[in-house]
Amino acid sequence: MSLRPVHRTVGLTQYRTSPAQGVLQRGRGGVFVIMMLAAGSLGQASSAASDVTEEIITLSSGDTAQLQEVIEDASGMAPVARFRFVAPWVADGAEYDRVTADMEELCQSYALGRLPDLRARPSLIVISLSQAPTDFGVPSPEITQFFESYSLNDGRCVWEPF
Template identity: 40%
Template sequence: MAPAAAHRAALVAGLALALPAAAQEAGARVEVPSGQEVRFIEARRDAGAAAGLTAGITWRFRFVAPAISRVGGTVNLDTAAQDMEHLCNRFALPWLPQGEAVGQIVIELADREVEFGQPAPEATRYFEAFSVQGGRCVWEGF
């Protein structure tokens, strides 16, 4: 198994108690307020926060949402933003390890699966950043 795949498998296994079994698997559908189809891709833990932006761990949760496509999509940015806040509060927060100093949660929606960290000009992608305050996600914006 490649190192990245092994890390991802260990990460998912280590956090398996945080979510219902169906939501833990890559490709699993996740319910959002708009009703659009959203599928979970992966969660990534970044120990090194971006310089000066956050203190603590940054968690990135990546999802595919075909309806946000700029070509033929039916979900606009405002609706997607509401879904992203929901994903942060209802999906990401329960996933996080207890007691970990989380500085930021980043939610990504893309109209197609895109390799992490790679440019994809043909894809529609939205990112929202949240801090965790009082057990809730608070929008930080980029």
């Protein structure tokens, strides 16, 4: 099996972002929380470690997040900007409300300020927090991850269900 770039394989994969039984629904519902702790390969996580930048953001909750990468996707109907952060503390049983507040803060205070640097103005921003670096589009069930999407309205991030 040969590897193809992610942008050509999205939609062709058998893996889905949410389990067939539905997603964890607390608070706002619709957040995708992947908390499957299985024996897995740590090699995948370490192979993505070189993508992690030195930029560390201190959040108002007191925790930190480190930018892994920004992925722009203009191939769909609307441009999407994915801001992927590494935050090891999400694996320590972080409270859902605290995590979503931190993700909204990352959208408002970090992602919005970086939009002028992007090639296309996105209509949707996706913020992800992961306990360790991961390769985009590659299932990593052993890594805890949180995802939220936000539309842009009057210069503000507005939470959108997936």
